[in-house]
Amino acid sequence: MSEDNRKNLTTGSGQPVGDNQHSVTAGSRGPTVIQDVHLLEKLAHFNRERIPERVVHAKGAGAHGYFEVTNDEISKYTKADFLSESGKTTPMFIRFSTVAGEAGSADTVRDPRGFAVKFYTEEGNYDLVGNNTPIFFIRDAIKFPDFIHTQKRDPRTHLKDPNMVWDFWSLSPESLHQVTYLHGDRGLPATFRHMNGYGSHTFKWVNEDNEAFWVKYHFVSEQGVKSLDDATFNKIAGENPDYHTEDLFNAIEEGDFPAWKLYVQIMPYDDYKTYKWDAFDVTKTWSKEDYPRIEVGRMVLNKNPENYFAEVEQAAFSPGHFIPGIEASPDKMLQGRLFAYSDAHRYRLGANHEQIPVNRPVSGANNYQRDGFMRTDGNGGGSVNYEPNSFDGPTETDRGRIDPFEVEGQADSVNYDSEDHYTQAGDLYRLMDDDEKSRLIDAIVGDLGAVKKDEIKLRQIKHFYKADPDYGRRVAEGLGLHVPEEQEV
Numbered sequence: 001m002s003e004d005n006r007k008n009l010t011t012g013s014g015q016p017v018g019d020n021q022h023s024v025t026a027g028s029r030g031p032t033v034i035q036d037v038h039l040l041e042k043l044a045h046f047n048r049e050r051i052p053e054r055v056v057h058a059k060g061a062g063a064h065g066y067f068e069v070t071n072d073e074i075s076k077y078t079k080a081d082f083l084s085e086s087g088k089t090t091p092m093f094i095r096f097s098t099v100a101g102e103a104g105s106a107d108t109v110r111d112p113r114g115f116a117v118k119f120y121t122e123e124g125n126y127d128l129v130g131n132n133t134p135i136f137f138i139r140d141a142i143k144f145p146d147f148i149h150t151q152k153r154d155p156r157t158h159l160k161d162p163n164m165v166w167d168f169w170s171l172s173p174e175s176l177h178q179v180t181y182l183h184g185d186r187g188l189p190a191t192f193r194h195m196n197g198y199g200s201h202t203f204k205w206v207n208e209d210n211e212a213f214w215v216k217y218h219f220v221s222e223q224g225v226k227s228l229d230d231a232t233f234n235k236i237a238g239e240n241p242d243y244h245t246e247d248l249f250n251a252i253e254e255g256d257f258p259a260w261k262l263y264v265q266i267m268p269y270d271d272y273k274t275y276k277w278d279a280f281d282v283t284k285t286w287s288k289e290d291y292p293r294i295e296v297g298r299m300v301l302n303k304n305p306e307n308y309f310a311e312v313e314q315a316a317f318s319p320g321h322f323i324p325g326i327e328a329s330p331d332k333m334l335q336g337r338l339f340a341y342s343d344a345h346r347y348r349l350g351a352n353h354e355q356i357p358v359n360r361p362v363s364g365a366n367n368y369q370r371d372g373f374m375r376t377d378g379n380g381g382g383s384v385n386y387e388p389n390s391f392d393g394p395t396e397t398d399r400g401r402i403d404p405f406e407v408e409g410q411a412d413s414v415n416y417d418s419e420d421h422y423t424q425a426g427d428l429y430r431l432m433d434d435d436e437k438s439r440l441i442d443a444i445v446g447d448l449g450a451v452k453k454d455e456i457k458l459r460q461i462k463h464f465y466k467a468d469p470d471y472g473r474r475v476a477e478g479l480g481l482h483v484p485e486e487q488e489v
């Protein structure tokens with residue numbers, strides 16, 4: 001482009017624009033002429049600026065940074081190249097989010113927070129798509145659409161409806177642990193910087209000798225964990241719905257880079273057969289006494305996105321983006337997610353969404369995928385587009401093989417073995433000090449109190465009671481309802 005053109009306003013196809021303030025009309029009073037293609041293009045593109053928002057986690061904020069390994073010992077457990085030695089650094093991108101709200105909703109609502117990390121490793125992108133809670137409400141993917149329907153708007157009133165929320169939770173007792181967690185202080189993080197992150201699921205690590213381990217990830221905030229109180233979070237939601245987004249952006253802009261230490265709990269492969277909890281049930285945690293946290297490295301966020309839509313709205317994380325040395329576990333929620341995320345990306349961003357810069361692997365992609373909407377990478381040029389071939393096309397490599405594992409039993413719709421949804425929820429309740437217990441009870445009474453049917457409230461109170469009689473009693477009293485006796489529960 002010549003020097004003077006550089007300042008010219010142009011159309012999308014580069015033609016200089018003569019007038020950007022006035023439509024072309026037939027005479028001063030005449031109709032607008034259809035040949036004003038700049039006007040047509042500008043209005044037509046404007047109509048197509050919005051893409052489908054994420055069906056969950058629609059409101060979020062993102063940042064770039066790096067991950068640095070701080071423990072040489074980790075390569076004992078995984079052959080993942082980016083974890084191979086202390087001091088190795090990997091660029092990464094993170095997106096924090098709420099779950100239920102739409103893209104314009106408030107940041108400071110009581111809700112789990114998404115904690116989605118994309119590591120741009122030399123062997124492909126590794127995505128760890130977690131939350132700020134180590135557990136989840138349900139443990140089978142098949143229930144997720146129903147669960148999210150209760151978190152969204154009533155189909156008739158288009159209003160959020162506590163009757164749906166608590167009807168579902170009281171009929172799905174596996175939710176009790178996360179319901180307790182959510183109504184405790186962790187449900188109201190003070191900022192995205194003052195909360196921990198978790199992979200939540202159990203994953204599989206495989207080392208260079210093809211020995212396998214089970215792992216759970218913990219990102220521990222170096223800023224500490226701070227929460228808002230009940231009065232504050234609602235006030236902020238009204239005054240500044242983008243409070244967390246603004247806090248993260250300003251902190252990084254001012255050079256106050258937030259950081260997290262990454263730890264893992266490691267379970268020897270065969271322990272899952274005898275461990276007291278189902279190692280693959282995402283509504284349960286592993287005791288840190290049984291499997292202590294081992295430091296892996298440190299994540300620092302040190303660069304804001306240049307453009308929100310390009311980098312945050314178009315970011316595509318998938319739990320199925322594994323790399324050699326890191327694989328799936330049989331966790332039924334994780335298994336469902338392995339399909340759902342890339343399917344959501346194909347819907348929201350198109351078949352070639354991994355060519356969008358924020359999603360592009362720094363290691364490049366070599367495969368025989370061709371064509372499809374928005375193919376912008378040259379589409380493989382004249383190179384061979386099938387395999388096997390005799391023309392030096394990319395071929396499979398042992399490094400990409402999964403670690404084989406035994407399967408047994410019949411294909412069927414199978415439940416988990418244990419229905420104990422009370423011990424860990426009760427342990428969490430008993431871990432809280434008196435003040436947090438009071439805040440928990442107030443939060444639950446406030447939410448559950450809005451439910452119309454006593455039948456739903458009483459059903460839920462019985463779950464609280466089975467977790468801990470004091471828990472159930474205090475909620476019942478707070479609601480002015482019958483306190484169940486031991487034998488009733």
Ligand code: HDE
Pocket residue numbers: 054055056057060095096097113114115116129130131136140141142144199200201282315316317332333334336337340341342344345
């Ligand atoms: Fe998600 N989830 N999820 N989820 N999730 C999505 O993917 C889904 C679950 C989480 O910042 C969607 O790109 C299913 C658990 C985060 O871009 C969708 C199930 C955890 C984000 C989807 C779950 C999460 C999402 C929506 C039940 C924590 C935002 C658009 C098996 C461990 C990522 C999209 C970002 C986003 C599906 C449950 C975390 C629809 C089917 C459990 C952080 O694909």
